[in-house]
Every structure is written in C-alpha cells, then in structure tokens.
Amino acid sequence: MLSIENLHVNVGDKPILKGVNLQIKPGEVHAIMGPNGAGKSTLSHVLSGKAGYNVTEGSVTYAAENLLDMDPEIRARKGVFLAFQYPVEIPGVSNIYLLKAALNSIRKYQGLDEVDAMDFLAMVKDKVKLLQIDEKFLYRAVNEGFSGGEKKRNEILQAAILEPKLCILDETDSGLDIDALKIVADGVNSLRSAERSFLMITHYQRLLDYVIPDYVHVLAHGQIVKSGGPELALELEAKGYQWVEEQAA
Amino acid sequence: MSSSTEEITNLISQEYKQGFVTELEVETFPPGLDEEVITKLSKIKNEPDFMLEYRLKAFRHWQTMKEPDWAQLNIDPIDYQAISYYSAPKKDSDKPQSLDEIDPELLETYKKLGIPLDEQERLAGVAVDAVFDSVSVATTFKGKLNEAGVIFCPISEALQEYPELVKQYLGTVVPETDNFFASLNAAVFTDGSFVYIPKGVRCPMELSTYFRINAANTGQFERTLIIADENSHVSYLEGCTAPMRDENQLHAAVVELIVMENAEIKYSTVQNWYPGDENGIGGIYNFVTKRAECRGDNSKVSWTQVETGSAITWKYPSCVLLGDNSVGEFYSVALTNNYQQADTGTKMIHIGKNTSSTIISKGISAGKAQNTYRGLVKVGKNAVNARNYTQCDSLLVGDKCGAHTFPYIEVKQPTAQVEHEATTSKISEDQLFFCQQRGLSAEDAVSMIVNGFCKEVFKELPMEFAVEAQALLGISLEGSVG
Numbered sequence: 001m002l003s004i005e006n007l008h009v010n011v012g013d014k015p016i017l018k019g020v021n022l023q024i025k026p027g028e029v030h031a032i033m034g035p036n037g038a039g040k041s042t043l044s045h046v047l048s049g050k051a052g053y054n055v056t057e058g059s060v061t062y063a064a065e066n067l068l069d070m071d072p073e074i075r076a077r078k079g080v081f082l083a084f085q086y087p088v089e090i091p092g093v094s095n096i097y098l099l100k101a102a103l104n105s106i107r108k109y110q111g112l113d114e115v116d117a118m119d120f121l122a123m124v125k126d127k128v129k130l131l132q133i134d135e136k137f138l139y140r141a142v143n144e145g146f147s148g149g150e151k152k153r154n155e156i157l158q159a160a161i162l163e164p165k166l167c168i169l170d171e172t173d174s175g176l177d178i179d180a181l182k183i184v185a186d187g188v189n190s191l192r193s194a195e196r197s198f199l200m201i202t203h204y205q206r207l208l209d210y211v212i213p214d215y216v217h218v219l220a221h222g223q224i225v226k227s228g229g230p231e232l233a234l235e236l237e238a239k240g241y242q243w244v245e246e247q248a249a
Numbered sequence: 250m251s252s253s254t255e256e257i258t259n260l261i262s263q264e265y266k267q268g269f270v271t272e273l274e275v276e277t278f279p280p281g282l283d284e285e286v287i288t289k290l291s292k293i294k295n296e297p298d299f300m301l302e303y304r305l306k307a308f309r310h311w312q313t314m315k316e317p318d319w320a321q322l323n324i325d326p327i328d329y330q331a332i333s334y335y336s337a338p339k340k341d342s343d344k345p346q347s348l349d350e351i352d353p354e355l356l357e358t359y360k361k362l363g364i365p366l367d368e369q370e371r372l373a374g375v376a377v378d379a380v381f382d383s384v385s386v387a388t389t390f391k392g393k394l395n396e397a398g399v400i401f402c403p404i405s406e407a408l409q410e411y412p413e414l415v416k417q418y419l420g421t422v423v424p425e426t427d428n429f430f431a432s433l434n435a436a437v438f439t440d441g442s443f444v445y446i447p448k449g450v451r452c453p454m455e456l457s458t459y460f461r462i463n464a465a466n467t468g469q470f471e472r473t474l475i476i477a478d479e480n481s482h483v484s485y486l487e488g489c490t491a492p493m494r495d496e497n498q499l500h501a502a503v504v505e506l507i508v509m510e511n512a513e514i515k516y517s518t519v520q521n522w523y524p525g526d527e528n529g530i531g532g533i534y535n536f537v538t539k540r541a542e543c544r545g546d547n548s549k550v551s552w553t554q555v556e557t558g559s560a561i562t563w564k565y566p567s568c569v570l571l572g573d574n575s576v577g578e579f580y581s582v583a584l585t586n587n588y589q590q591a592d593t594g595t596k597m598i599h600i601g602k603n604t605s606s607t608i609i610s611k612g613i614s615a616g617k618a619q620n621t622y623r624g625l626v627k628v629g630k631n632a633v634n635a636r637n638y639t640q641c642d643s644l645l646v647g648d649k650c651g652a653h654t655f656p657y658i659e660v661k662q663p664t665a666q667v668e669h670e671a672t673t674s675k676i677s678e679d680q681l682f683f684c685q686q687r688g689l690s691a692e693d694a695v696s697m698i699v700n701g702f703c704k705e706v707f708k709e710l711p712m713e714f715a716v717e718a719q720a721l722l723g724i725s726l727e728g729s730v731g
C-alpha cells in the first residue's frame with residue numbers, strides 16, 4: 001500500500017531525511033520512534049503533502065501511484081489521513097460543518113453520493129459515542145478552546161468519519177494524560193482493520209502499550225536505523241535512544 | 250510557504266462572475282450638471298414644487314463644498330460634469346403591472362444575477378421593488394402590504410401619492426447640507442425606495458430591493474427613506490450587483506431611517522458592485538450616507554452589511570440614539586480584494602438616557618487591497634448610563650494587503666461604559682493545510698475559513714440573505730462557490 005524508497009528531503013538547504021526506506025502493507029500498524037529532531041514530523045508532513053519540503057531523491061508510491069505528485073487534498077481524497085500533532089483552530093467553523101464538508105468532498109471525488117444532513121448526523125453520533133465525546137463538541141468551532149486531549153480525540157473522530165486507508169498519527173499521544181491516552185488508543189484500535197494501515201509517530205513508548213504495533217522502526221539522523229517487532233519499543237524505553245545511536249554508529 | 254501564498258493569490262484573482270451588459274433602449278441626459286439639468290430632471294419625474302426647491306437648495310450648497318479627503322482612500326479626481334444625471338427605460342410612461350409586461354431582456358438580466366423575479370414572487374414573504382437604472386420597473390406583493398397599511402414603493406411614486414409624508418420626513422436625518430456626497434444626492438437623486446410602517450404594525454414580510462447600475466457613465470443616486478412609526482417593526486433587505494465596465498461609475502446613495510417609540514428597523518445590505526479588474530481598472534465608486542435616528546424611547550435600529558464589491562467604498566451607517574433606552578447595532582463584513590479600497594464603519598451617537606450600542610466589524614483584505622474600519626462612539630453629556638461594545642476584527646489573506654482601524658471615542662458623561670476590542674489575524678498556512686489534508690480544495694478552505702470569521706455577522710442576516718452572503722464571499726474570493 002505504501003512504499004517509501006530512499007527518500008531524501010531538505011528543508012531549505014538542510015537535509016532532514018537522508019534515505020528513508022519503509023514498506024507498509026494493508027492492515028499493518030507501523031510505529032516510528034526516534035529522538036527529537038530525527039525527522040519524524042518531516043516524514044509525516046512529506047507524506048501528507050505539506051508545502052515547504054523539498055524532496056531531492058527517492059520515491060513514495062501509494063496504491064501504485066506516485067504520492068509525491070499529488071496535491072494534499074487529492075492524497076486525502078485517496079485515503080491518506082494525517083492526525084496532526086498540533087491541530088489548528090478554525091474560529092467560527094463548527095466541527096460538524098468541517099466534518100461534513102470534508103466527508104462529502106472525499107465522497108464526491110470517489111464518485112459516491114454526498115451524505116445528507118440526517119444520515120450524516122446519525123453516523124457522527126455513533127462515532128462520537130465510541131470516542132466518549134460530548135455531542136456539544138460537534139457544534140463548537142473546530143478545536144477552538146479545546147483542551148489538548150479534546151483536540152487529539154477530535155483528530156481520531158475525523159479519522160473515524162473519513163475512513164482513510166492510510167492513517168498517519170503524528171505524536172497523537174503527546175500532551176495526553178493517561179485517561180485521555182486510553183480513550184484515544186481505544187479509538188485507534190477500533191479503526192484497525194485488514195485494509196487500513198497505520199503509521200504511528202511517537203517519541204514515547206507508552207502509546208504502544210495500548211496500540212500494539214506490528215512493526216517498530218527507529219528513526220535517527222534522517223534514517224531508519226533499526227527495525228523490529230513490538231519488543232523493540234520496550235528495549236528502547238529501557239535503554240534510551242543513545243543505545244540505538246551507538247548501535248547504528 | 251511561498252507555494253501556499255501563490256495558491257491564495259491565484260484563488261483570489263478570479264474574474265468577476267456577474268459582469269455583463271444589458272442592451273436596453275435608454276433615454277439619457279447629456280453629461281453635465283447645472284440648475285437647468287436639475288429642473289429638467291424634476292419635471293420629467295413630475296415632482297411637486299417643494300422637491301425642486303429642495304434639490305436646488307442642495308445643489309447651491311453642494312457647489313460651495315469640497316470632497317472629503319480624510320478617509321484612508323486613494324481616489325482619482327471625479328469630473329462631475331462628465332456624468333449624465335438621468336437615464337431611464339424609454340417606455341416609462343406606461344409602467345408594467347406584471348412581469349409579462351417587462352422587457353424580456355431585463356428579466357434575463359435578473360436571471361443571470363440569480364434573482365429571477367418570477368421565482369421571487371413565489372418566495373413567500375419577500376416583496377421586490379426592483380430598481381433598474383433610475384426608474385423602478387417592477388413592484389410586487391403590493392396587495393398584501395396594502396392590507397397591512399404598509400407603504401412600500403419607489404420614492405418617485407411616493408412623491409406623487411404621498412407628497413406630504415415625504416415632505417415631512419425627507420432630509421430630516423441627513424440634511425441636504427450634510428456632506429459633499431449627500432448634498433449631491435439631494436440635488437440629483439432619481440429614485441429609490443420609500444417605506445412607511447404605520448403605528449402598531451409588524452410588516453408581514455421582509456422588504457427587499459435589488460439595485461443595479463446599468464447604463465454606461467451614468468451616476469446612480471438612490472434615495473431611500475424608511476419610517477417606522479410607534480410600535481412597528483420592519484426588516485429591509487438591499488442587495489446589489491453591476492455589469493462589467495471600464496470607466497468608473499459614481500454612486501452616491503442616501504438612506505434615512507426614522508424609528509419612533511418602541512419601533513424597530515432592521516436594515517440588511519449585501520453589496521456586490523463591480524470592483525474593478527485585477528489591475529484595479531474600472532469599478533464602482535461607492536460613497537454612501539446611511540443614517541438612522543431613533544427618535545422614540547425604546548426604539549431600535551440594526552444595520553447589517555456585507556460589502557464585497559466596489560472599487561472604493563466610503564460608507565458609515567450610523568445611529569443617532571435620541572430616545573431613552575434606544576438601541577443601535579452595526580454588524581459589518583467588508584471584503585476587499587485586488588486593488589479595492591474600503592473605508593467603512595459606523596457612528597453611534599448616544600444622546601438619550603440608557604442608550605446602548607453594539608458594533609461588530611469584520612474586515613477581510615486580500616490581494617493588494619486596503620481595508621479600513623473607522624468608527625465613532627460619541628456619548629453626550631445627558632446620556633446617563635450609555636453603553637457601547639465594539640469588536641473590530643481584521644483578517645489578512647496573503648501578504649500584500651493592509652488592514653487599518655481608526656476608532657474614535659468621545660465621552661462626556663461619567664456613567665458611560667465604552668468597550669473596544671480589536672484583533673488582526675492572517676489565514677495561516679497551517680489552517681489551509683489542515684483543511685486540504687481533510688480533503689477540501691484550497692479555494693473551499695479559504696472560503697470556509699473566511700465564512701467562519703464572519704459568522705457573528707452572518708447570523709444577524711435573514712436566512713436566505715445569509716446564504717447569499719456566504720456565496721458572495723465565495724465568489725469574491727475564488728469565483729467558484731455559489
């Protein structure tokens with residue numbers, strides 16, 4: 001489903017990613033861990049199409065197409081979803097309005113009928129229950145005045161409604177207390193399926209206690225320096241990133 | 250970073266969608282303005298003598314005046330002698346009573362604008378008094394309004410049918426000596442609307458007028474006079490579009506609202522005149538004097554405006570709060586794009602006791618446009634417990650536009666409370682990217698963010714007008730919505 005080959009990315013003149021290789025098959029959950037400044041967020045931004053990154057070498061193939069050629073909204077409509085590390089606020093635009101507009105633009109692109117207001121409401125109410133979100137939340141402006149936990153839950157709610165094929169979670173666990181973390185993790189687990197893949201980017205191991213990945217990769221100095229199963233995360237937690245860097249050196 | 254800015258620039262540089270010219274036979278005065286022209290104008294319109302005197306008085310005063318230059322606007326000199334001051338469809342001797350009698354080409358014009366009268370007739374609750382150039386050609390829903398005792402007609406007709414009523418109120422809120430453009434209007438206005446709501450009547454429908462500038466090089470000078478007598482209520486909608494033109498077209502309207510005891514007027518405007526092309530060529534010059542006087546106790550007036558058009562907007566809908574406990578409100582969205590300039594705001598003059606006013610102003614600048622909020626809150630020495638709340642927000646789209654705020658506050662009464670809040674923000678690339686990542690196109694994202702910014706004002710508009718206003722913002726920003 002996703003194939004990253006020898007990906008080199010600069011920000012300005014500065015190389016950030018220096019030859020990343022990663023293969024993700026349908027239904028797999030991959031975790032990318034790494035120290036600050038390793039290029040984790042750069043990877044998520046490049047995959048989702050944010051401006052300001054310069055790919056100098058390598059390729060990214062998604063569902064047999066060149067992902068890097070597509071505008072960000074086309075990637076989204078083809079099923080690439082990014083749960084933001086810092087979800088933005090959009091004053092005056094209600095959450096439910098954004099959700100419906102987003103879902104319908106995706107459905108339209110995919111040649112499906114737009115969902116009418118009643119069906120949409122019923123659908124949203126189901127998902128809201130699942131994520132233990134207050135319904136009032138839907139009518140508030142997007143992320144405006146939301147707590148850190150609410151913002152992250154809101155990202156997962158959006159994923160639940162838009163039903164992406166590839167879900168990139170960028171430090172979704174940061175800033176969450178343990179209760180909020182559990183709720184978010186339950187939400188993520190409920191979205192797991194044989195067709196849907198996940199790329200979870202995290203600095204800490206604790207999210208992986210609740211969302212057990214199939215593979216763990218360590219990103220350091222712009223490269224994946226070590227890959228393994230879930231046990232790698234535990235090892236990292238015990239030994240620290242210093243250990244990986246020493247191994248890689 | 251630069252690619253997003255470029256995207257925004259592309260989005261906002263779409264062509265004006267409502268530009269087209271209707272070919273109608275037009276009787277037009279040769280350019281120029283003197284007492285003879287005014288006399289001829291008054292005669293053509295078969296006006297009572299007092300109107301001609303009023304016009305001449307205004308004209309004589311106007312000749313002593315200079316154009317105001319205090320606004321944050323760059324205006325090319327206007328040659329008032331190069332303008333024609335009257336233009337009318339030829340067949341105005343027998344005014345059509347139904348749509349069948351109306352020139353099909355005119356109906357087509359309305360259809361292009363998306364406001365077909367035949368559909369609007371069926372729209373429950375909205376009466377349309379359509380002004381095409383200078384002479385009104387269609388008035389609908391008269392019967393129902395007649396039953397309620399409401400007078401809603403072109404002001405030229407009111408001068409024939411109700412001259413005493415017009416004489417009693419015309420120029421009492423905006424005198425013929427008020428300002429340069431108001432004096433010019435008083436001298437040469439050709440038509441507009443007249444509304445009288447009798448005591449105790451709640452107007453059974455929203456009153457709506459669509460203005461449209463059409464004939465080339467013809468200044469438009471509308472005059473609107475609305476009187477809400479004691480314990481009455483009316484909601485009035487005004488909306489405008491214009492065909493594409495190269496030369497600048499002058500527009501100087503005057504609107505007077507008179508609100509008696511316990512009465513309320515809600516006046517909503519959507520203004521979408523041709524703003525000029527992307528290089529700032531052409532476009533309407535819009536110099537408007539709008540003022541409401543809350544004469545009675547417990548009276549209320551509410552101005553809501555959505556301004557997306559015109560090359561130049563100079564407009565300050567104001568409230569004079571004379572009656573005790575009277576209330577003035579001003580809700581405004583002003584969007585400027587390309588080389589558009591807007592200097593707009595309000596004046597709240599507190600004279601009576603316990604008067605209160607609210608100002609919510611949303612300015613959006615895109616392209617190379619300049620957008621200025623200018624507002625005056627004045628509390629007189631007898632206005633015990635007067636209150637004002639002002640919120641003034643500016644949104645910048647791109648990095649070549651400007652937003653300016655000039656709040657003036659004059660308070661002569663120690664118990665008064667005046668609050669002013671102001672913010673300036675930009676559509677961030679993060680917001681845009683977030684929306685795109687959720688599947689929205691960049692243009693839909695900009696439109697959604699701008700509409701969100703304006704929500705507090707849109708919720709004051711009547712429902713169908715709010716929808717139109719949102720669509721208009723979309724058109725003005727990217728040309729594909731609506």
